[in-house]
Amino acid sequence: MALFQFTPMESTAPKAVVHSDADESQWLSRHLAGDPTAFESLVHAYKKPIYGFLARCPISAAERDDLFQEIFLKIHRSAHQYDPQRPLKPWIFTIVANTARTYLARRKTAEPIPESLEDGRPSSEQVAETRDQKHRLNLLLKKLPDPQRWVLLLHCCEDITLPDVAETLNMPLGTVKTHLRRGRLALVQIWQRATLGGQS
Amino acid sequence: MNCQELQALMCDENGSVTQLDGPQKAHLDQCEHCQQFLASISELSQLLAEDAGLSPSDQLVVETLIRVAQDKRKKERTFTPWFWLTSAAAMIALAVSFAPKFAHEVGQADMVAAKRDAQLEYFERELPAAEAPMVDKLEADPEELPATTENVVGYEMDRQVGDVLKEQVRNEMPKPAGGFDGDEEQRGMGAKEDPRRKNAPAKQKVGKDGLLDRVEETKPVSTPAEVGLRSDDGPAFRDEKKREIAETIGRVSEIELIPPKVVKRVSPNYPKQAPPLEGDVVLRVVVRRDGMVQVLNVVDSFDYDHGFIEAAEEAVQQWEFKPATSLGQPTDMETDITITFSQSEPNGPKGAWFHQLDQIQGLEFHPSHGRWANTYLPGNPRFRYLDWLWQQSPLWSQLSMEPVVPRLDVPTRQALALSLSSNRSSADGPKRALVQVAIKAAAFGTGRRPPMNITLLLHVNSYLSTADRQLIADVIDHLAAVKAPEDVIRLQTTRDPGRDQVEAFRHGPLQVAKKELLFQPQSGQATEALIAAVNGLCGEASESTQNTVLFLTNQGLSDLDDLCRVSEFAVLNGVQVSVINVGAAYGAHQGLALAGHGLLHDISEPAQARDAVQDELDAASRTVARALRLVLKLAPGVRLVDVIGSRSLDERESEVVAAAEHTLDRRLSAELGIPSDRDQDDQGVVIVIPAFLAGDTHTVLLDVVVPGQGPVVEATLRYKDLIWTRNTTLRHQLTLPGLQRSETPEQLLVMRQWLVTQTQDTLRRAYQWMNTGNHERAIQLLQAHCRLLSDYQDHLQVPDPGIEQLSLTLSTLANWISDPQVASNALQYAALALTQRPQTL
Incomplete structure (x- = not known):
């Protein structure tokens, strides 16, 4: 049993999206054909994963709402580019990741080094005081360097395969694997510090 | 196998317990640290696989669907008039045969009227002005319509019928007061502005208590919503059949x-025990159809631990709303409410900010013994990196950040000096007091270097000239020449980091390896190799107290950012990273050297190769004291509120710190002959600092409540004095008299130090706001x-120039x-520069 694989393992966590792949891949073509329920189904299936993805990026709540809308608009406008033979999720998350990346790149040109490496004591002292683990994890993910965060979110949270992640982020597969390893390592380390800090 | 390697393996793509080999499993079974790592990684994988615990509000989803629908409609309208003319003609031709059948199903009379309206709408909207007479004709002679419009078929037919039904449903719907005239919009006239709630900054209002509170603007979403939002509470359709068909077709109406x-707004109370903080709490609520509010969850908060969320929830639950309406009927609606806590308003908790230093009621206390986290780090690598970046900026000269340090005499007969002072000169009853413990190091280092553990990491490509090859050989030779018996020097290349480590000796293996390494130079993955080198140095087997990686290269580094991160991490694990550029100078490598808390050497001639090695050895001798143990014993009756900026360590962390202290004690005893003296734990607040550099000053601020006059605290500092090679113990006691005395300059300096910590906190919070894109808030x-x-300055009889400098910096x-x-x-x-001194090695 792969005890420390980030992805599925024995997780009993409910996934928000409950529908078959066959249904999914037809949504956009149905939408293009004028079926108004198709896009609605897509929004309801993906609203939670996309909102969650944005919530784990360093984006304020108000901007998150704007980006959320922008992403669905882009999905709608690019619908004709989607190939129904391929899975929908990686395609959608390519748009999500690109939108978030563009937004963050526009906002700050210089990526700050994560505060967790700033000094020896847990810099995430505010983080450590959060009320529950999910909030804490969301805040810690915001502190990771961008590429590591993208890879973790896509692979570990959204369960997208690494080759698909590589294609989504337009990176070589080897680089994606490196980001994955470093991201996990960094996340566990800051998690341990924050958790220990929170308990004290 | 060491912990770092195993943990890196666990984080790998295919990391799995089952894939571990024998030694790795054995290590995992024995190592508590790795087991804990495994537990954390499992916990995280579970949490990551779950959703983020947040979902968009109904309102946001509806708005998104509206935007998409509007976009779609806009796109449809951008087709040329020629397209529409052709389409209309085709439809007219085709509908003749199919429409009667369909019309029969939905009610022929309705259908005829609907089709007429639909045609009118299309012609009116799409035809250029020149075609207007045709519309007039159609309107003037409705009798002609059946002959010309029974032409809808296939998808086009559905679309037409959808529009028709939509139109009819809309006409039958009650129009909300002050609502939006859907007809105007439908015809593309007027209402050009998007009336949808845009996520613009919400309006702020100042509550009675001066706090700012804010609610997301709730402008009416009066745009016709071409979405499948269905409400069970909608008004009865006059014709249920039409509704049924409309729903079947899927284009349910345009929903108002x-x-x-908000009709009643209640401002939150600032939490009594909270420090002076500012920020937003965003709550997801359901505004029920009776106008009352039910809080669902917290979407976002600037703080989770000081009662701001509870205060916001308490306030919001007292708010009253005019409920949302769907199809004219009140309905439950999820929305987000943002409550802003601010201290910038005149009646805010500003006063409390200073007066909290006098407050002694309702405080929570920490036990007066136990280990606390160290807040001193010699030459903080993050700061040195920023310092270097900052010097590249043209704004460098404008921001002169002088570290605010207590005035203390430089110690002369010992490595460190200790002082105790308070912001109070007396205590005639129970009082709250700040106690400042300051440590200052001697100005110069020992001039004696400890045994070193050096890895020379070669990252050289095949474009290596003979001269450069010779320079690298010189560096290796010099290292071998200065190597003391207790030093360990290794050679490694980036080509195959796992295999070709060669322990350097003056003869034999080194010379062989040197030739072999330089014969066919080939660079590999620098980052991976640096990680391997760092892991090798800080592994369990190392007995040295001074670990260094010398990163030697003849090329620009493409993965400089990654290398910098590894270096910073190395510093935290007691390994320093220096860079040697051979041949060409690469200025950008300064970032790597600074991040690694090391030096940068550019060598292009043999003498520089020797100097580089010598500088490395000299730098190692700047440490003047090691294994510092600061013990603060509070007098009976004195209670500890906080050690400002630090945190209490839990049992496990305390054990780790104690173990590190004992290891260091043992190693120093073996290396320098300073007797081991850390067998027993001391009672009191204990802070252990691993090493202290020459010229540095560090302060620890205690927040305490004293019962009255008398002794407050006794500070004991035990350390390994590397200058005088001995154990040294310094002891001071602070006592407050009962008689009132005038303020002393020392008191002001303690207050200034406290203000510096508050300012650092403010800067960090501003940085966090910046990182979430909220410049305005920062x-x-x-x-x-x-x-x-500046308020504080007003209280002072003589303005404090240090505080003035702080104000200037902030503005x-x-x-x-x-x-x-x-x-x-x-x-x-700025946050770091306030207390950190740039380390110019």
Whole structure:
């Protein structure tokens, strides 16, 4: 049993999206054909994963709402580019990741080094005081360097395969694997510090 | 196998317990640290696989669907008139045969009228002005319509019928008061502005108590919503059959959706025990159809531990709304409400900010013994990196950050000096007091270097000239020449980091390896190799106290950022990274050397190769004291509120710190002959600092409540004095008299130190706001803090130039925040620069 694989393992966590792949891949073509329920189904299936993805990026709540809308608009406008033979999720998350990346790149040109490496004591002292683990994890993910965060979110949270992640982020597969390893390592380390800090 | 390697393996793509080999499993079975790592990684994988615990509000989803629908409609309208003319003609031709059948199903009379309206709508909307007479004709002679419009077929037919039904349903719907005239919009006239709630900054209102509160603007969403939102509570359709068909077709009506409006607003109470903080709490609520509010969850909060969320929830639950309406009927609606806590308003908790230092009621206390986290780090690598970045900036000269340090005489007969002072000169009853413990190091180092553990990491490509090859050989030779018996020097290349480590000796293996390594130079993965080198140095087997990686290269580094991160991590694990450029000078490598808390050497001639090695050895001798143990014993009756900036360590962390202290004690005893003296734990607040550099000053601030006059605290500092090679113990006691005395300059300095810690906190919070893109909030925060500092100045008889400098810095930073390129770094830099001295090795 792969005890420390980030992805599925024995997780009993409910996934928000409950529908078959066959249904999914037809949504956009149905939408293009004028079926108004198709896009609605897509929004309801993906609203939670996309909102969650944005919530784990360093984006304020108000901007998150704007980006959320922008992403669905882009999905709608690019619908004709989607190939129904391929899975929908990686395609959608390519748009999500690109939108978030563009937004963050526009906002700050210089990526700050994560505060967790700033000094020896847990810099995430505010983080450590959060009320529950999910909030804490969301805040810690915001502190990771961008590429590591993208890879973790896509692979570990959204369960997208690494080759698909590589294609989504337009990176070589080897680089994606490196980001994955470093991201996990960094996340566990800051998690341990924050958790220990929170308990004290 | 060491912990780092195993943990890196666990984080790998295919990391799995089952894939571990024998030694790895054995290590895992024995190592508690790795087991804990495994537990954390499992816990995280579970949490990551779950959703983020947040979902968009109904309102946001509806708005998104509206935007998409509008976009779609807009796109449809952008087709040329020629397209529409052709389409209309085709439809007219085709509908003749199919429409009667369909019309029969939905009610022929309705169908005829509907089709007429639909045609009118299309012609009116799409035809150019020249075609207007045709519309007139159609309207003037409705009898002709059946002959010309029974032409809808296939998808086009569905679309037409959908529009028709939509139109009819809309006409039958009750129109909300002051609502939006859907007809105008439908015809593309008027209502050009998007009336949808845009996520623009919400309006702020100042509550009675001066706190700012804010609610997301809830402008009516009066745009016709071409979405499949169905409400069970909608008004009865006059013709249920039409509704049924409309739903079957899927284009249910245009829904007038009006969000809730606030009719009663209650400002939150600032939490009594909270420190002076500012920020937003965003709550997801359901505004029920009776106008009352039910809080669902917290979407976002600037703080989770000081009662701000509870205060916001308490206030919001007292709010009253005019409920949202869907199809004219009140309905439940999810929405987000943002409550802003601010200290910038006149009646806010500003006063409490200073008066909290006098408050002794309702406090929570920490036990007066136990280990606390160390807050001193020699030459903080993050700061040195920022310092270097900052010097590249043209704004460098404008921001002169002088570290605020207590005035203390430089020790002369020992490595360190200790002092104790308070912000109170007396205590005639129970009082709250700040106690400052300051440590200052001698100005110069020992001039004696400890045994070193060096890895020379070669990252050289095949474009290596003979001269450069010779320079590298010189570096290796010099290292071998200065190697003391207790030093360990290894050679490694980036080509195959796992295999070709060669322990360097003066003869034999080194010379062989040197030739072999330089014969066919080939660089590999620098980052991977650096990780391997760092892991090798800070592994369990190392007995040395001074570990260094010398990163030697003849090329620019493409993965410099990654290398810098590895270096910073190395520093935290007691390994320093220096860079040697051979042949060409690469200025950017300075970042790597600074991040690694090391030096940068550019060598292009043999003498420089020797100097580089010598500089490395000299730098190692700047440490003047090691294994510092600061013990603060509070007098009976004195209670500890906090050690400002630090945190209490839990049992496990305490064990780790104690183990590290004992290891260091043992190694120093073996290396320098300083007797081991850390067998027993001391009672009191204990802080262990691994090493202290020459010229540095560090302060620890205690927040305590004293019962009255008398002794407050006894500070004991035990350390390994590397200058005089001995154990040294310094002891001071602080006593407050009962008689009132006038203020002393010392008291003001303690207050200044406290203000510095508050300012650092403000800068860090401003940095966090910047990172979430909220520049405005960051500026407000800095400006509010400036006002607090100037208030403090007003209380002083003689203005404090140190505080003035702080105010000036903050206002300068507030101006710069408009430039995001420098702002983040500037805020981080300023926060650190307040107490860190740049280390120029």
